[in-house]
Amino acid sequence: MVNKITVVGAGNVGATAAQRLAEKELARTVVLVDVVEGIPQGKGLDQWQSAPIEGFDSRLIGTNGYEETAGSDIVVITAGIARKPGMSRDDLLNTNAGIVKQVSEQIKKTSPNAIIIMVSNPLDVMSWVAKQVTGFPRERVLGMAGVLDTARYRAFLAEAMDVSTRDIQAMVLGGHGDTMVPLVSYTSVSGIPVRQLLAADKLKAIVERTRGGGAEIVGLLKTGSAYYAPSAAAVQMCEAIVLDQKRILPCAAWLEGEYGMSGLFLGVPCKLGRKGLEQIIEVELTPDEKAALEKSAEAVREPMGAIKL
Ligand code: APR
Numbered sequence: 001m002v003n004k005i006t007v008v009g010a011g012n013v014g015a016t017a018a019q020r021l022a023e024k025e026l027a028r029t030v031v032l033v034d035v036v037e038g039i040p041q042g043k044g045l046d047q048w049q050s051a052p053i054e055g056f057d058s059r060l061i062g063t064n065g066y067e068e069t070a071g072s073d074i075v076v077i078t079a080g081i082a083r084k085p086g087m088s089r090d091d092l093l094n095t096n097a098g099i100v101k102q103v104s105e106q107i108k109k110t111s112p113n114a115i116i117i118m119v120s121n122p123l124d125v126m127s128w129v130a131k132q133v134t135g136f137p138r139e140r141v142l143g144m145a146g147v148l149d150t151a152r153y154r155a156f157l158a159e160a161m162d163v164s165t166r167d168i169q170a171m172v173l174g175g176h177g178d179t180m181v182p183l184v185s186y187t188s189v190s191g192i193p194v195r196q197l198l199a200a201d202k203l204k205a206i207v208e209r210t211r212g213g214g215a216e217i218v219g220l221l222k223t224g225s226a227y228y229a230p231s232a233a234a235v236q237m238c239e240a241i242v243l244d245q246k247r248i249l250p251c252a253a254w255l256e257g258e259y260g261m262s263g264l265f266l267g268v269p270c271k272l273g274r275k276g277l278e279q280i281i282e283v284e285l286t287p288d289e290k291a292a293l294e295k296s297a298e299a300v301r302e303p304m305g306a307i308k309l
Contacts, residue, residue, distance in 0.1 A: 001058070002027050002073035002242050006111070008103050009078035010034035010062060012227035013119055013234070015043045017076055020235040022047060022058035026242045031069045032062040034079070040064065072111040074241060076234050077130065079103050080120035082225040083218050089122040089177055090303050097307050100126045104133035115241060115276040118143040119234050123176040124252050124300040125307065127265040131254060132309055138254035139276040145176030146250025146267040147233035152213035153182050156206045161197055163189055170194075171250050171283075172210065173267045174296030180267065181292045182207045186283065240272035247272050253280055259293060264300050266293070 005027035007018045011034070018032045032047075034040040044062025051057070061068060069075070080096035083089065100120055107114060107130075116136065118127040127143035134141070149172035158165040167190045174181035184203060187194040194203065209216070217226040240247040251270040255261045258268060258280045271279040285293065 001025055004029045004031065004069070004072045005074045005076065005238060005242075006031040006033060006069040006072040006114075007076045007078060008033045008107075009080065009120070010036070010040040010043050011078065011082070012224060013082075013230050014076070014078035015047070016227050016231035017078065017119075017234050018044070018060060019047050019050070020231055021238060022051070022056050022060050023054055024235065024239060025056050025058050026235070026238055027058055027073070029059045029061065031072070032060065033064070033066065033069060034062070035064065037064055066106045066110045069107075070110045072107075072114045074117065074238055075107050075111060075114045076117045076119060076238065077103055077126070078119040078234075080126075083121070083214070084224075085219055085222055087218075089214070092121050093125065093303050093306065096120050096122070096126060097129050097309075100129045101133050101309065104130045108134040108136075115140045116142070117234055117237050118252070119230060121176070122303060124265040124267075125303050127252050127254075128304055129307065129309065131265075138256070139278070141254065142237065142270070142272075142277055143176070143252025143265050143267075144230070144234045144237055145180075145252050146172055147236055148230050149176065149180050149182070149210060149213065149267070150250055151229055151233060153187075153206065153210040156209055157187070157189075157194065157198070160202055160206060161189065171269060173250055173269070174293050175266060175300040176252070177296070177299055178211050179292070179296035179299045180211055181289060181296055182210050183283075183285075183289060185286060185289070237272060241274060241276060244274035245272065246278065248281060251277070253277050255280070258282055261294075261297055264297060264304065266297055266300060
């Protein structure tokens with residue numbers, strides 16, 4: 001375990017992530033931060049009281065300030081507003097950019113060596129805001145999207161084929177939006193290419209459902225967006241870093257020439273270890289996949305231009 005992981009935003013995603021981090025004992029202390037008075041303190045205390053039952057030794061605390069977060073090894077940012085029905089992730093742009101900017105300034109001051117995992121949407125753009133404001137190297141700013149989008153894709157595939165979710169290897173690249181790029185050519189069931197097991201029309205429908213996976217849940221919940229799978233995805237990234245697992249996971253990373261692109265965060269296969277982003281892996285793409293990735297990059301670049309930091 002590491003000494004300290006901070007989760008900023010004690011809402012649905014943040015509080016669930018904090019509980020998962022503690023249950024996995026990934027940090028000695030898990031700090032929950034929120035602007036609303038009493039909420040992080042109350043949730044932190046409630047969660048800490050689950051320790052004797054669940055049997056974990058991580059200490060959970062909640063606060064409205066950043067003193068308690070000082071020297072964090074990892075900071076997961078979930079602060080912001082969540083989507084309501086009919087809203088796209090980009091509709092959250094300016095509100096969340098202001099929040100992420102303010103949070104990033106605090107992290108820079110109190111945890112200058114932290115690895116940031118961005119969850120607030122629109123994710124790819126918010127990762128850029130955090131990188132700009134903190135000046136952290138790209139190894140220490142990552143966005144959580146690909147793990148979640150891939151989990152949705154894997155869940156739908158498992159259901160369609162009636163097989164274990166564990167046996168499905170897949171990757172969804174690109175931005176965290178309607179333009180995301182599920183890589184069908186790299187999707188397999190225990191090594192068996194998925195195209196041998198599932199008809200093309202069914203596969204196409206699953207790819208479409210994956211692209212709208214977040215909106216499907218927003219439509220059902222009506223008052224907020226998904227949080228069980230998003231928090232699990234952020235915690236899987238933390239686990240890969242804390243345990244130096246060298247896992248290859250799709251994450252939003254700052255591109256410096258990879259896939260022929262630079263100057264933006266985009267979902268690509270990343271090796272995660274104790275240093276954070278340890279490598280970006282460039283896989284061969286079909287011309288269609290390459291075109292889809294470039295289109296997705298455009299959808300990330302556009303809102304970046306609308307933000308003044
Ligand atoms: N500092 C700390 N916390 C803040 C700040 C801030 N400056 N501004 C807002 N918050 C807190 C809110 O008080 C709230 O408790 O962020 C929390 C957000 O929680 P929810 O509204 O429950 O939203 P959630 O579902 O957790 O989603 C958070 O993650 O998946 C993304 O799109 C989602 O951007 C959204 C974020």
